[in-house]
Amino acid sequence: MSAVERNVERRSGHDVGFLLDHWEELIAKRGWKKTLIHNAGDWPVFAVENGPAEAGEVGGIYVSAGVHGDECAPPWALLEWAESHAKELGQFPFLIFPCLNPQGIAENTRVDGGGIDLNRNFQNAEIPIIAAWQNFLAKRKFRVAVNLHEDYDATGTYLYELARSHSIGHRLLSACEKWIARETVAEVDGSEFDNGLLCREVDENVLRQVVEEDLEGGWPEAIWLYLDHTEDSFTFETPSELELSRRIAAHREFLDEILIASSLR
Numbered sequence: 001m002s003a004v005e006r007n008v009e010r011r012s013g014h015d016v017g018f019l020l021d022h023w024e025e026l027i028a029k030r031g032w033k034k035t036l037i038h039n040a041g042d043w044p045v046f047a048v049e050n051g052p053a054e055a056g057e058v059g060g061i062y063v064s065a066g067v068h069g070d071e072c073a074p075p076w077a078l079l080e081w082a083e084s085h086a087k088e089l090g091q092f093p094f095l096i097f098p099c100l101n102p103q104g105i106a107e108n109t110r111v112d113g114g115g116i117d118l119n120r121n122f123q124n125a126e127i128p129i130i131a132a133w134q135n136f137l138a139k140r141k142f143r144v145a146v147n148l149h150e151d152y153d154a155t156g157t158y159l160y161e162l163a164r165s166h167s168i169g170h171r172l173l174s175a176c177e178k179w180i181a182r183e184t185v186a187e188v189d190g191s192e193f194d195n196g197l198l199c200r201e202v203d204e205n206v207l208r209q210v211v212e213e214d215l216e217g218g219w220p221e222a223i224w225l226y227l228d229h230t231e232d233s234f235t236f237e238t239p240s241e242l243e244l245s246r247r248i249a250a251h252r253e254f255l256d257e258i259l260i261a262s263s264l265r
């Protein structure tokens, strides 16, 4: 089924069963490795990777979507992107979590089935899904990590960049402008943004302090990944009140551009 045909058949952006069925098909077609890490209510949470990633090769890309269930464009964008990048996804290690909070997506709610905001709990191994995720990550190291999100207050795109190498944030946002313009407000959730970009090139101790003071000790996925598992880390956000197809297109564009800007293709 093409992406266009699927868009006709999809009941809504929250049709998570339909999403996961299409992932199963794609994984079988490409011969990728699927690992079930957790059952969230009726839904499986699984990792998808290629041979080099499974063998523990350093580098390549980590991508996750669906951490917040009221942000439904990213999981569809990630599926479409993976379907259309068979060649590239054979050239470097990749690890994808297609949907980390399927129950939230199904119910159109930010939190998981236990009422937890996972993206303020990636340090918390008392939460089964987080413990499973941490165990699966183990000692893996990536060139770049991408977390795809949305924001219902936003009117444009914006990006959190944690960069050890040089900053590519403005380049990434520019590439997505053909679908959605950048957020224009200077402050989002208490942080100062420069034309849609918050770039932090800081040492680990400063970052730990940011988590403790600004986020009350609740670790977002991107910061956890940055400290232990990736050279650079990105959290891309689209406005969740815009039309779904434009949001999907913007997330796909972001992933396309990051492969080029991070020299993965």
Ligand SMILES: [Zn+2]
Pocket: 067, 068, 071, 119, 149, 150
């Ligand atoms: Zn989010």
